[in-house]
Amino acid sequence: MYKEPVFLKPVFQERIWGGGKLQKLFDYDIPSQTTGEAWVISAHENGPSIVMNGQLKGMSLKEIWQGYPQLFGFDIADSEFPLLVKILDANDQLSVQVHPDDFYAKELVSQPSGKTECWYILDCDEGAEIIIGHQAKSREEFQRLVVNGEWGNLFQSLKVKKGDFVYVPSGTLHSIGKGIVILETQQSSDITFRLYDYDRVDGEGKKRELHLEQAMAVMTCPHKEVVQDNVKEQLNNLESTRLIQGEYFTVYHWKLGGKAEIPVKNSFLLVSVINGVGQIVTEESISTVKKGDNFIVPATIGDYFIDGDLELIVSHT
Known part of the structure; x- marks a missing residue:
């Protein structure tokens, strides 16, 4: 079964901060010019991907995870599909937010997993910035800065450029800045606690809900910088850069210039093509x-190779 890739149809999510770049950059048939997210590999109930080819065409990724676990190298899939891959178009600044770890996800909102994530910058305006972390030395200082609205003294900003990679463990205060398009690999979770939303209002003139108490409960204080050790390998026509090897996922950037055998074996792979054809x-x-x-490259695929001029973001658990 499935000696070929399992192609998936994106699920689009409209957002107050969304735009039209998912159409411009990827030729996606987006629902509006305020499309913020394409959930491109998802088994989450809020946006499950649908199989586009082969014997299981028309089924959701959640259904094949549960019904055909051999595709993923298991006899029985006794848990939820572990990862979620998105492409985000931040036409405006996202809210400053934080995600819980697994413990707080279960304790606060009765969800099975928290949300550690990472971002590969696909495109961005010159001078674009993200917020990653904060400058408070204690929870008391953090709370004081929040109560007084001293956001400039609290948030820690970082300029980014195309090709940058950012690891965002659960508990990390963060926000994607205006003019940035990212590919996000994350735990399969949809829990977000908003700390600050720039006093924006929606189409009905209402401010979006904030979650101050939950955000301050789950955020890491003081902020911990995460040092990323990129590991590069040149494997004939494949330049492989391991961007992160973490508790929940390992993520690579692959650049191919011709025929290449694949170095990762005995695992299913999640693959997004960010440039080229092959x-x-x-x-x-x-x-x-x-x-x-x-x-998805299923565990059942057998021997295979990739040929072409391609850039790929590849992940596995």
Whole structure:
């Protein structure tokens, strides 16, 4: 079964801060010019991806995870699909927010997992910034700065450029800045606690809900910088850069310039094509892949290679 990639259809989410770049950059058929997110590999109930090819065409990723665990290297899938991959278009600043870890997710909102995530910057305006972390030395100082609205003294900003990578463990205060498009790999969770939202109002003139108490309960204080050790390998026509190897996921940037055998074996892979065109060739199939495609390489695929001029973001648990 499935000696070929499992291609998935994106699920779009409209957001107050969204725009039209998902159409411009990836030729996606977005629902509006305020489309903030494409959930491109998702088994989450708030936006499950649908299989576009093969014997399981039309089924959701959640259904095949539960019904066909052998595709993922398991006899029985006794848990939720672990990861969620999104592409976000921040046409405006996102709220300053924080996500809980697994413990707080269970304790505060009765959800099975928290949310550690990471961002690969696909595109951004010159001088674009993110907020990552804060400057408070204690929870008392943090609370005082929040109560007094001293956001400039609280938030820690960082300029970013195309190709940058940012790791955002649960508990990290963060915000994606205006003019940034990212590919996000995260735990399969949709829990967000907003600390600050720039006093914005929606189409009905209402401010979005804040979660001050929960945000201050789950955030890490003082902020902890995470040092990322990129590991580069040149494997003939494949330049592989391991961006992060963490508790919940390992993420790579792959750049191909011709035919390449794949170094990661004995695991299912989540793959997003961020540039170029090429082919995946197995013993039984040849699949064309292009910018904007998202797919899973199942554990059942057997021997295969990729050929073409491609940039890929690849992850696994």
